Amino acid sequence: MSETKDFLRTIVEEDLKAGKYEQVHTRFPPEPNGFPHIGHAKSIVLNFGIARDYEGICNLRMDDTDPTKEDMKYVEALKDAVKWLGFDWGEKVYFTSDYFGKLYDYAVDLIKMEKAYVDSLNEEEIREYRGTVTEPGRRSKYAERSVEENLDLFERMKNGEFEEGAHVLRAKIDMSSPNMKMRDPLLYRIRHASHYRVGEGWHVYPMYDFAHCLSDYMEGITHSLCTLEFENNRDIYDWVIETLGLEPPRPYQYEFARLNMNYTVMSKRKLLELVEGNYVNGWDDPRLPTIAGYRRRGYTPESIVTFCEQIGVAKANSTVDVAQLEFCIRDDLNTKVPRVMCVMDPLKVTIVNYEGSELLDASYYPHDVPKEGSRKLPFSKEVYIDRADFSENPPKGYYRLTPDQPVRLKHAYIIACKEVVKDEEGNIVEIKAEYFPDSKSGSDTSGIKVRSAIQWVEVASAKPVEVRLYDRLFKCEAPEGLEDINPDSLKVIKNALVEPAVVDEKPDVRFQFEREGYFYADPVDYRDDAPVFNKIVGLKDSWAKKEKPKPQNKPKQKAQKPVQKEGEVAPMSAEEQGRFDRFTHEYKLNPEVANTLARDAKLADFFDEAVAVYESPVTIANIVANEVAREFKEHPDDALRFGPKEVASLAKMLDEETISSKIAKQVFEEMAKTGKSPETIVEEKDLKQISDPVQIAAVIDDVIAKNPENVAKYKEGNQKLFGFFVGQVLKATGGKANPKVVNDLVREKLEA
């Protein structure tokens, strides 16, 4: 269960609590027309996760209504992805194509209800007739066809009697709807194509908007979760279900933001471009954000699931930092995989004072990982260390081997550099070193303190391996296209050297190569005689950060107030202006409130009527412009359960200080809900204001006594806590205490 509830889980929980459904039923409905990526993972984790959290069901459904795009290989890839992530779709995989028969029957029903018609306009005409976002469309003359004719035409469409494009079936909704999607949306189109599953039988195929809602309904889906771009389609979703008069319970659609991540691309088109242009090596290239790519790279399903849970679900478009994903995989692997040593860029070290050889005990796990396991590490006179771990002229703060600074060979001895051997060109080719016999790991009595312990391999026993170092596929955060590809996204090291246990013992398929990162035995290319390891992710490296400080984010010029353009406010009509003048002059209303009232005839009338009952224009105006306005807004179609008269008496109580403004809001809400008069509500709930200082003081004393830390903090200068105390006192009195009195007394007592 995720730590904080997202808005969808909140909805599910409320629906369940309200008894709207017996059990939650979600679905993950991809179209099998491409390889799933981490964005799909978000949807999978969401849908299956909700089912799991609320003991419901989640279907896996292939939304395969376009015969020209879909393929069985994608179905398999999708199934693999879901399974790999650890979710179970139960008995069977669902296919929209299994519903073609039923869907057809529903379409016939719609025709019989005169809610659908066969349109014979061509594609261009349909577009033209649809209008634009600002102009209404107009209906095709074919919309007037009789039910019989429509039925006949539709059946013949199905039977393949017409050319593609000759006719379509459309819903008869509203060609002037402000929502373009509702301008008689297409329900069926003719396609003389072979469907990858159902074959040749059909010549008409349902559109998404018709098939999806009905598939959801037929499967008993309760919450149909999709991405934001379908917001406009929700109206059709509801229209189809309502028009068909389907028996409840019915599904409802909710939308959430799809996943975006920096330094990568997620769109099908761009991914395809990368694969087909051979910028990467296939759909499972470890640099790709595809499930297959992450899998091949060595990411664990657990880390992906955790990531999806961490980023949450909301409706704001956003781009997640890939660092969050990297954290998840490091965090997961840290407690799971054995540590071994690998030297990427070997530099020979000869330990001049060491003779013979020995096998050293070396644990696979560091002290803080509660796992057992170790191997024998061969050690002798000649070893390799990484070039980066020796420096002849070390920068400040360098911890590793230098001519003056000894270093420990991890699990072995401390060595000190005695001589640097170079070739004619001055390149370092070998280090001659001495070791300290009493510094052996585990029984060190040398007393020598070193800053660092570095990885190494013994020359005689080291095994060559290929290591593939993967970096971000794109060099910028928001890549647009191929031009943003990072030329160094893959670096292959053909002859890295690992300690023998890695390939002889094979304690795991994933390792941490100490001080380098996490690596995975490539599932495709790895062979015993030619091992290949993929870099999953590097270790955090604060030294590298210090060494190569990023190109300083330009001297942040404190984003000097982005002077916001003020938009134009619509001018008032003569009538509105007249009201405005009357309100400001006659009633002395504040111009802001007068403006709100004047521009809304309903509010203005309401206000006038209330003032006629009780002449306190300012108080009434405030209530009308704020509270009443909200009621109108929230219930645009319903009649209000209260009228100007009630508002007038509420204003009266406020003016006479019978109740506080805080309580007035409460009374108003109750009034709006039940229609009772304010007097009755105040009477029934005993909401009269408490202004007696003695009574209030007692409450304050109590609050102060109960919150000594906050009192101290306040006295130290945390002014913001003042509101806390006032709030506590008000809470204790059920909101009835006179806030002005409370404020004065709290200040007095706290300052005392």
Next chain:
RNA sequence: UCGGGAGUAGUUUAGUUGGUAGAACGCCUGGCUCUGAACCAGGAGGUCGCAGGUUCGAGUCCUGCCUCCCGAGCCA
């Protein structure tokens, strides 16, 4: 231009009758360490898109505005 959505630390987000703006990642310090990792402790970082209004008190309520996303496929 019309309709629908969305704006809270660098990033992703929580914020439930208006009452101390929290978390995770990232960043910075320090400690510990036979991984410059992990771990532990601490810190910086927020004009809650902007401007008004209501209120003793607004991220939360009201009004106006700004910015971004989606929408005129016989794709999904």
